[in-house]
Amino acid sequence: MRKLFLLLFLNFFGFAAFAQSGGERISGLFAQMNFERFANTVENQTSYEFHFRQKDVADVRVNLQLSDASLPNALDEIFSGTNLKYTIDGELGVWISSESRMQMNFSPQFFEIKERSDDETSIVDSVDRFARNKLYTIGRSTDDPEKSSATISGIVTSIENGEPMEGAIVLERVNYNQMVTGPDGYYELTLPKGRHTLVVQNIGGFQEQRQINLLGDGKLNMRIAETVLSLDEVVVSSGALSNIQKLDMGVQAISIDEVKRLPAVLGEVDLVRGILTTPGVNTVGEASVGFNVRGGAADQNLILYNQSTVFNPSHVFGFFSAFNADLTSGVELYKGSIPVNYGGRLSSVLQIDADFGNEEKFSGSGGIGLLTGRLSLEGPISENTTFKIGGRATYSDWVLNLLEDETDLNGSDVSFYDLNANIRHEIDEKNILEFTGYLSQDDFSFDPDTTFNYRNFNVAGTWRHFFNDQLEGSFTFGYDSYEFGIIGIENPLNSFDFSFEVEQFHLRSDFEYRKNENHIFKFGFHAIQYDLDPGTIQPFGPESILIEQDLERERAREFSIYFGDEFTINEELSISYGGRYMFYNMYGQQTINEYVPGAPITDSNVIGERSFGSGESVKTYHGPEFRVSARYILDNQSSLKAGFNTNRQNLHLLTNTSAIAPTDSWKLSDTYIKPQTGGQASLGYYRNLARGQVEFSAEVYYRYMRNLLDFRSGATLILNENIEQDVLNSDGRAYGIEFLLKKNVGDLRGSLAYTFSRSFLKTSDDPSIEKVNNGEFYPSNYDQPHNVVLALNYELSKRINTTLNTNYSTGRPVTLPISKFEYAGSERVFFSERNAYRIPDYFRIDFSVNLEGNHKVNKVAHASWSFGVYNLLGRSNPYSVYYTPIEGEIKGFQLSIFARPIPFITYNFRF
Amino acid sequence: MKHKVTIFSLLLLLILACREPFEPDIEPSDQNVLVVEGYLDSDGSPSILKLSFTSELDGPIQDNSGLLGASIFLESSSGNQFPLTEIGQGEYLHETDIPEVDTYRLRIFLRNGNSYTSEELRPIITPDIIDAGFVKNETGVEIFITTQGDENADNFLWTYEEAWAFRPAISSPFKYDPDVQDVVIRGDEERNDICYKVSPNSDLLLETSSRFEDQFVFRQSISQIEQGDEKLSVRYSILISQKALSEEDSEFWEILKKNTDDLGSIFSPLPSLIGGNISFDQDPSAPVIGQVSLGKVRQKRLFIDNREVIPWGLEEIPEYVGCFISQDTVFIESYPTKLQSGIILPVRPIIPEGGFNPIGYLTAPVNCVDCTRRGSNVPPEFWED
Known part of the structure; x- marks a missing residue:
């Protein structure tokens, strides 16, 4: 157990380091490109150096649009469905071989090895190791056979505590279709029918993947591990775009952890004070119940605890927030475009x-x-x-x-x-x-x-x-x-x-x-x-x-x-x-x-x-x-x-x-x-x-x-x-x-x-x-x-x-x-x-x-x-x-x- | 109840709060806002209308010479005019019995040509004060009043003026007479061992009688004298004035009171614009401050003697801190040098054994002995012992 733990630990350090050597990210459109040209382009963009045999990659066609993607992600895609393996060494050499992976021995960079089909390392228990490689068949091919795409949905829960996992990113690796799970852990993706690899990334946790064969609409619930250590997030590059991509504007989301880290009066964790750190929100003073959003009066804020309207969100005349941070999972303030499902207040x-x-x-x-x-x-x-x-x-x-x-x-x-x-x-x-x-x-x-x-x-x-x-x-x-x-x-x-x-x-x-x-x-x-x-x-x-x-x-x-x-x-x-x-x-x-x-x-x-x-x-x-x-x-x-x-x-x-x-x-x-x-x-x-x-x-x-x-x-x-x-x-x-x-x-x-x-x-x-x-x-x-x-x-x-x-x-x-x-x-x-x-x-x-x-x-x-x-x-x-x-x-x-x-x-x- | 909120928030502030002087830069503004104050008696008892101007907050009180020689009268709806007579310092006396069934306007003509007119005033006959009394409680003495409103008089304003007798820390019948160069007994008119002080109070007490059953305002608290207060060390008197107010009057006084007592604590209301029922004829949008009323003031005087409240346990009076009789005798030969200035006064004679005449006096500082330093030794006219 201890050994496993150490391995786990090292693995994560390696992984984190990998994510941070993120100068090596690739962007660009690679349409029907042969691998050699792709490799050249990448070598020009980055300091990676490719080593491969011409004949191994002769049939490989690269068909990708990458925006700030990491090389392993890209290679995983390119080589999916082939028998090619790759290994990246400490000097950023990329070694491509067929059938078996090139072993680089136990150099310190060993743990940076990133593999697509992880049949050698075991970073999670055997049940999940099994789960990662198992091919899940979703739906029946008899469902809507004329449709070329199908929808997969499900709930992502945590292995440790069984709770739905909010904010996990479910990513499909070909077109980077992705979705962030909601508070109920729910995700839903519509994908072309056929084989896919779904990657689940829990912020601060492990990356998980599932092989699926999508035949029709269906469900796939996934249990993934949370981490005991609080680690840096592994940034999935496309996830970082969410602020740019999401449709809402004027929305401030604050995690309870962020609120808990803020200094508070007499140490009482205060959600409202957390909201006050975001632009456009101010208060007339410290002992005031309300807050003012974009020049509106304090009664123009609809304060909802789940679906319940709370009229006075404070204790002791506004010194402390009336919400117990342990019983809340997140706070969102909509101040710009208020979603259509909310109404009744002006600000x-x-x-x-x-x-x-x-x-x-x-x-x-x-x-x-x-x-x-x-x-x-x-x-x-x-x-x-x-x-x-x-x-x-x-x-x-x-x-x-x-x-x-x-x-x-x-x-x-x-x-x-x-x-x-x-x-x-x-x-x-x-x-x-x-x-x-x-x-x-x-x-x-x-x-x-x-x-x-x-x-x-x-x-x-x-x-x-x-x-x-x-x-x-x-x-x-x-x-x-x-x-x-x-x-x-x-x-x-x-x-x-x-x-x-x-x-x-x-x-x-x-x-x-x-x-x-x-x-x-x-x-x-x-x-x-x-x-x-x-x-x-x-x-x-x-x-x-x-x-x-x-x-x-x-x-x-x-x-x-x-x-x-x-x-x-x-x-x-x-x-x-x-x-x-x-x-x-x-x-x-x-x-x-x-x-x-x-x-x-x-x-x-x-x-x-x-x-x-x-x-x-x-x-x-x-x-x-x-x-x-x-x-x-x-x-x-x-x-x-x-x-x-x-x-x-x-x-x-x-x-x-x-x-x-x-x-x-x-x-x-x-x-x-x-x-x-x-x-x-x-x-x-x-x-x-x-x-x-x-x-x-x-x-x-x-x-x-x-x-x-x-x-x-x-x-x-x-x-x-x-x-x-x-x-x-x-x-x-x-x-x-x-x-x-x-x-x-x-x-x-x-x-x-x-x-x-x-x-x-x-x-x-x-x-x-x-x-x-x-x-x-x-x-x-x-x-x-x-x-x-x-x-x-x-x-x-x-x-x-x-x-x-x-x-x-x-x-x-x-x-x-x-x-x-x-x-x-x-x-x-x-x-x-x-x-x-x-x-x-x-x-x-x-x-x-x-x-x-x-x-x-x-x-x-x-x-x-x-x-x-x-x-x-x-x-x-x-x-x-x-x-x-x-x-x-x-x-x-x-x-x-x-x-x-x-x-x-x-x-x-x-x- | 509103006041309770204020008291509460002030107390709340004491917990962690901090209060510091605040002196903002105020732009010099138009200081010529006329202020008119008066509750004119409708049955001919003398009453005073006072004119003044606003002045800068930290500056001296405005020169009011522009208010001299104004012509002021009450004009009834039937056209009769009842002039007020000037008695100086912006004050004008009204002592005409006017018909109480009529309505009136107050007209003010200043020498500079500006004129002001009040809204229509209807005399309100203030009901009598049914009872004024006091009760001793744990914290001192509470003075209360009982009255009853009627269909014309629902809102009340109470103001009061206090007077009390007091003694010096050390009483002495003696004084040094420089003419005979000896200590003599004071005459009655020179007594300085009992004095009187009259103190008008600026508290405004407002109440609406219709809040109570049969408009019966029972034992409305007027003032609280804290246990041990010097005011009740000998004898105390309070004159309570009861004025019935119209709805608008009551609003004006409420704002005046709020704007004075109630500013800037956590939950205190925003300050309100004070106006009144007077307008400037030449520019009706210009501000004028003052709510003039017509009616009958009811008054009640109450005396409370120290014997009625014992044990009283007089608190130490700041002016008397450090008052004691000096143990050094001033002998006859040094009377002129030591007593001439009046800084110390003779208080206790030193009579040798078997002798009759004092050979000297023990002394005490004048502020401990002479009560006229803090009041008058002549009782006010209304004083009853």
């Missing part, structure tokens, strides 16, 4: 993928940080059912207690927890059931008199059905809710219990139909039933004489149908087009005010009231959303993409603070508050540099938005029965350019993102009681023109990994006092026009180190440590500024939230 979709359990064995992981402890368990329940559950909770208030002496935090208490439970059941190979559940709860009190709490609760069940090899469907039913409450007991006579709740039931059916190699159709139906309690205040305790106030519940339904087609016109040009049609209906019971038509919506313009009975339609809105994008490949290394999409949003966040507070409530579109609508046009250029090791992209965009909510001076947002009187209907526009440079391979990895963007609002031209800044455009609260994020990760060794994160952004706009006056016995301030000034710029550097335990396979548990410092420079970045009279004189202050270096340490384990 972006943040898709957080749930992680499902291991099929093979029970295992678990956990960690202990300064603030929380977490634990998750996973494994099979039965042969076809797996589970994964996890939880995270604060276990002590000691951080607070530590500070209690310095501050007046007597009676302060912070606690939160979150729980996830994911179950997956495979009924048969065509039917999969998935269940996800999520609960997060926060409770605080910072003085003994007031308690805050809020809670997210989501459950969803999905049935995935593979109708046939072309058509896949998924059907989801779920329930999402968010509620918060405040209990105040300062004065027993006045004690109150305030609560807010938003709930939604949702039903979705999504279909994906692959018509042939050129079309992928997506279509489906979404329905949401909203039920929202805008606020209830009740007396709390027997002495309270407060009158109960209960705002009328709001109910609405939303239906959307969508259709989209990804159409590959030719190798260079692909387009994606489609649309959604959204129908929204608010229904009773509801009483609404009627106002003088054409006049501002004010209390004095109320001319009556109209009541709607239970179920009676109050207001209907409907309209289309368009999604169009196109990609044109300029050359092997670069492409251009363009897109335009429009969106509609019926759920609005009522907030007039600069950051989202958990006490901000949501509001449904009604007679006076119209759905927000908006559109975005974007154009992007993508290029791979340094042989695919570095990705570069530049995207420009322009957005317009209608029916945004701003609020008039002195607006009351809580318990306001006539909120429409306080709302100022606003228009918005935003534009920007984003640059991203990303290096994904090597010991030093990282990304540099620069964004220039502007975002403006303007009170709309409708009659209204107040026009902010005289109806001119003014910068929105999150207009931060310059934003630079540099994230660097350096792997000192396989066990020590360091990350440096640097963040700069222009200060956000604020409205400042510009003059003072005396009123009611005190000095008061007079404010500038809305957002006429800015707080100082933001700059922060964080540093973290991840230490892996040793890699003995038989250890009971694997442990790792993360430690680091947040805000290494201790710079006090102002979060906000405010003015307050100090002894009758008005003084300005700036507040910083993490004004000191905040060290952290976390212990993680898995077993």
Whole structure:
């Protein structure tokens, strides 16, 4: 075993070295070329030197289009179906022989030998050695005999834990048809009938291959080995083109591992902060729940945990992300061309993928940080059912207690927890059931008199059905809710219990139909039933004489149908087009005010009231959303993409603070508050540099938005029965350019993102009681023109990994006092026009180190440590500024939230 | 409840946050925004309308000479004019009984020709204060008010003015009289062992009575005096003013209050534009600050004596830190040199055994002995003992 391991190890080192001697890559079109000419061409391009006998290769015709391909890959192709073998020695000599391979003896380069039919080395167990050479016959030749091609599909799973393997590349070696497996491990390739070699490359793992004889449509599930060592990815050259080739634009995918490596506040791994390292995403400050995408408000982001909408993705007022990283498998942010199967928000979709359990064995992981402890368990329940559950909770208030002496935090208490439970059941190979559940709860009190709490609760069940090899469907039913409450007991006579709740039931059916190699159709139906309690205040305790106030519940339904087609016109040009049609209906019971038509919506313009009975339609809105994008490949290394999409949003966040507070409530579109609508046009250029090791992209965009909510001076947002009187209907526009440079391979990895963007609002031209800044455009609260994020990760060794994160952004706009006056016995301030000034710029550097335990396979548990410092420079970045009279004189202050270096340490384990 | 959120977020900030002075470069802007303040009494009790201009934040208060000699009157809808009389420093006195059923506009004509007009004002009769009282609790004394709204008066603004008696750290009936070069007993009018201080308060307390059953605002907290506060060391008085406000008035005060108390904590609202019900006739889009109201102010005065709240446990007063009687006797012969300046005052006579006349005095610093340094030894007019 040990020997095998050593061999394995060496093999990988050799392999990695091979991949890195990647100066020797070949590009070009070789059509009907004889081998000699091919060899000459390669010798000219590279330093390889060919040695062969003329007669051995006389019959060989080279028919290949290579883009940055490695020589062994090319030779594998060329010699497939012949009895020729090759060996590459340390001096880059290529030795070609017939029948048996030339042995180069045990030179140090021995392990660089790369062979097509590996009957000599054994890098995996015998079962798989067998699997590699076995010829699998797929389909029956009687199926559609007139068709020349057939589709092979299946699931790639891991040998170690039986879980579907996401991101594995399944590659066919002749035309380099390839596909990256999805979260469910699914792949599908349409190939000409006949013999093929499928290569499966798991990032960071072994390369596997299967010989197939494709006779008709069929399935081939593959189990491949993951690696115990964390190795450099073996870059399959054509895989590195994906950024250029994929049709989507404005998509940022971040792996959980990347997020985990980032330095975090108090060591709590934070998905949202991971997203903030990508261009076009910013936040108004550290203690804010939301993030702003391309100049949009924070409520314009659809945050999905699998299929469930999470309304408040944070703990403790935005200090920590509400998602447990152990229960998620990846994060994707769609900010440019939002896929047609998503809708309902204006700016972006943040898709957080749930992680499902291991099929093979029970295992678990956990960690202990300064603030929380977490634990998750996973494994099979039965042969076809797996589970994964996890939880995270604060276990002590000691951080607070530590500070209690310095501050007046007597009676302060912070606690939160979150729980996830994911179950997956495979009924048969065509039917999969998935269940996800999520609960997060926060409770605080910072003085003994007031308690805050809020809670997210989501459950969803999905049935995935593979109708046939072309058509896949998924059907989801779920329930999402968010509620918060405040209990105040300062004065027993006045004690109150305030609560807010938003709930939604949702039903979705999504279909994906692959018509042939050129079309992928997506279509489906979404329905949401909203039920929202805008606020209830009740007396709390027997002495309270407060009158109960209960705002009328709001109910609405939303239906959307969508259709989209990804159409590959030719190798260079692909387009994606489609649309959604959204129908929204608010229904009773509801009483609404009627106002003088054409006049501002004010209390004095109320001319009556109209009541709607239970179920009676109050207001209907409907309209289309368009999604169009196109990609044109300029050359092997670069492409251009363009897109335009429009969106509609019926759920609005009522907030007039600069950051989202958990006490901000949501509001449904009604007679006076119209759905927000908006559109975005974007154009992007993508290029791979340094042989695919570095990705570069530049995207420009322009957005317009209608029916945004701003609020008039002195607006009351809580318990306001006539909120429409306080709302100022606003228009918005935003534009920007984003640059991203990303290096994904090597010991030093990282990304540099620069964004220039502007975002403006303007009170709309409708009659209204107040026009902010005289109806001119003014910068929105999150207009931060310059934003630079540099994230660097350096792997000192396989066990020590360091990350440096640097963040700069222009200060956000604020409205400042510009003059003072005396009123009611005190000095008061007079404010500038809305957002006429800015707080100082933001700059922060964080540093973290991840230490892996040793890699003995038989250890009971694997442990790792993360430690680091947040805000290494201790710079006090102002979060906000405010003015307050100090002894009758008005003084300005700036507040910083993490004004000191905040060290952290976390212990993680898995077993 | 909104306030609770603010308090909460401020507390939250204390945990890791840091507060530093912030002095941005503010562009010089138009400082000629007129500010009008007044709650004019509709039944003829004297009330004051105050005019001023805004001034630069860090600069001196604006020269208000442009406000001298303005002509101001209330104009009823029936066309009657009720002029206000100038009493100087931008203040104008109103003491006319005006019919409460009518509506009015306030007209202001400045000497430079600018004129301003208020929106239509309707007098609001503030209901009486039903009760004002206090209760002792764990943290001190809470002063409350009870009132009831009616169909005309739903929104209330309470302001208050405090006054209290206090003593010096060390009491002494003695003083040095340079004329006779001896220590003598102070006369009544020279007493410096009990003083009074009157302090207007700028807190704005707003409440809407319709939140409560029968619009009955029961024991609305007005002020809290912390345990041990000097205000209650002897005797304390508070004058609570209750003003009923219209909906628009209430909004204005709410904004004023928010803009003053509530700025820039984590979750505090964006500052609101303050306006009011006055507009500039020559340029209606130009800003004018001020919400003028017409109505009747109700007031209630409350006295609280130290005996009613004992044990009070007076907290140390910063001005009295380090106050003690010097152990060095100042003898008669050194009175002129030591006591002439008044920096130290005689507090305890040294009388030899068997003697009658003091041979000298122990002394203490003047700030520990003379309460007139911090207040007046004349009780205010309203004071009742």
